[in-house]
Amino acid sequence: MSGSPRIDAGTGAGARRDRPARMPQQRPHWAADPLRELADRLGESVPAAVHPDEIAAILESDGMTDDHIRLTYGREDSFALAEDLFARVPRTGPPPRPEPPPPAAVPWRAGLAGCLLRGLVFALPGLAYVLGAPFLADAAGEGRGLPAGTDVLLVGALAGWAWNQALAHRAYAWLGLGDRASAARALLIGAPAGALLGTAAALAVTGPGEGAALAFATAQAVYQGAATALLVLARDRLLLYALTPMALGALLTLALDVPVVVRAALLAVSGAAVLALAGREVLRAGKVRRGSARAASNPRAACGPSLWRSLPYGIFGLATGVLVLYAVLQNLLGPGTTGVVAAPGAVALTLSMGPAExxxxxxxxxxxxxxxxxxxxxxxxxxxxxxxxxxLGGYLVVLLALLAATTVLWIGAPVPDTTRAAGLLFIGVMLWTGLLLQAFGAVAVAATVCAVAALLQTAALFTGPAVTGTVALAVPGVASAVLAVLVCVLLGRATAHRP
Structure with missing residues (x-):
């Protein structure tokens, strides 16, 4: 027969059968008391017990068998051992009931107001082109129906877009390692380097009579670096405050004939404010003592994030920049058209980045x-x-509503046809799904799909208008479908969502 107690259904699961009393074995005076050692090991659970059966349950959950109890402690079973412990250890009563734990934070919660603010600061810089239009009017045309100086501005913007995407990733990687000072140093070095790169790229395509466009592209490159620093350091509101003079001036030009001197002053004030605030915040972040407790506990912080890991982010930024510009400027590629046709699509797509986040x-x-x-x-x-x-459906509804709103509010903008609206929606799907894959670390996949799409769009420019129009819709349509399928495949696995 086993030494385990017999469970009696009539007396409850915790009852034990009656058995003859057995005297505990005598312990020599020089030997250690195993019962005291056991009580010390069990800690507060023994004096807090209100019945021996509570201690017996603890012993059984600790894995003690009856054979082990008989050999080690000289008692018949866990109930006998529990009774001895209950009798030997003074009672302290149950511990005070702990305070209820605070409600667990809901994971991945983000304030809608903060995201909308970021979308606004993404869109406001576009008003600088409205305010600065007179400074670009004297340049020579491009021969393809493009407004004067467009290629200078676009090439400089794309170069800065790609560079600052990679720079932002590297700074965020340092922040993730707990080293704010190194993140600030990356911004302090990378932002001016990006401004030089954007200026050099714009200079490479500058033609005769486009000196004003080059100056504007230089200011644009400086702004991109400074704004990247403020956004990475979570100073969105400061960026909004700095852009307010320029934005108000641009809105004023829609109703009044604002003098050129006033336009230049408003652009200069906002530009100088963004640059000064970015410099101040970067220097403040750089004063944080390097080697904080979090950084010291992370072995990766010793060598820092790899530069190569930031490269796909730059490629993704360049490819999506090319696709966005093709989507919003496709109306500029025909003779006799103006930038006002593309403005509602550009504003809608930029504003949608807030809800997208x-x-x-x-x-x-x-x-x-x-x-x-x-x-x-x-x-x-x-x-x-x-x-x-x-x-994704919610994002497309928001993008379509923004396109309708900007078309109605933008003076002189024609209603976009179905083809152009569909192309803009496809670009929106590409952006959102690409950003989603990037957030889960699959940036190389997203960058590859978007880069192939951008190359196909660029190659179509050298073909006939019919082929260009077909590719402008087919390429983003196919690429958005591929990215959506990749999201379902890669992010449909549970392992992709575990920390």
């Missing part, structure tokens, strides 16, 4: 909830796919 957080939050609620892989994949459909 908020919906990225919503996707991660929804997948986190699905991960906790699902018990099978197929159930989680279904939940992730439904979350993707809701978030």
């Amino acid at each position: 908020w919906l990225l957080y919503r996707f991660r939050r929804g997948c986190d909830a699905g991960l906790r609620a699902s018990t099978a892989h197929s159930a989680f994949r279904r939940a992730a796919t439904l979350t993707l459909a809701r978030c």
Whole structure:
């Protein structure tokens, strides 16, 4: 017969059968007391027990068998040992009931107001072109129906866009390692280098009579670096305050004939404010003592993030920049057209980046909830796919509403036809799904798809107008579908969402 106690259904699960009393074995005076050692090891659970059965349950959960108890402590079973412990150790009563823990923070929560603010500061710099239009009017045309100086501004903007995407990733990587000083140093070195790169790229395509466009492109490159520093250091509101004079002046030009001197002054004030605030915040961040506790505990902080890991982010930034410019400037590629046709699409796409960021957080939050609620892989994949459909559908609704609003409010802008609206929506899908893959570390995949699409769009410029128009719609359509499928495949796995 086993030495385990017999459970009596009539007296409860914790009852034990009656058995003859057995005297504990005598312990020599020189030997250690195993019962005292056991009580010390069990800690506060023994004096806090209100019944021997509570101690017996603790002993059994500790893995003690009856054979082990008989050999080690000289008692018949866990109940006998529990009774001895209960009798020997003074009672202290149950411990005070702890305060209820604070409610757990909801993961991946982001304020909608903060995301909308970022979308606004992304869109406001576009008003600088409205305010500075007279300074570009004297340059020579480009021969393809483009406004004067457009190529100078676009090439400089694309170079700065790509560089600052990679720079932002490197600075964020330092911040993730807990080294704010190194992040500030990366911005302090990288932002001026990006300004030089943007100026050099614009200079390479500057033609006769385009000196004003080159000066504007230089200011644009300086702004891009300074704004990147403020955004990385989470100083969005400072950037908004600095851009306010320029934005108000641009809106004023829609109703009044603002003198050129006033236009130049407003541009200079906002530009100088952005540059000064960025310099101040970077220097402040650089004064943080390097080697904080978090950085010291992270072995990766010793050598820093790899430069090569930032390269795909730069390629992704360049490719998406090219695609966005093709989408919003496709109306400029025909003779006799003006930039006002493309303005509503550009503003709508830029403003949509705020809600897009908020919906990225919503996707991660929804997948986190699905991960906790699902018990099978197929159930989680279904939940992730439904979350993707809701978030992506919500973004397209927002983008379409912004396109309609900007078209109505923009004076002189024609209503975009179905083809151009569909092309803009496809570009929006590419941007959102690409940013989503980038957020989960699959930036190389997103950069590859977007780069191929940008190359195809560029190659189509050297073909006939019919081919160009077809490619302008087919390429972003196919690329957006590929990215959406990749999101379902890569992010439909539970392992992609675990920390």
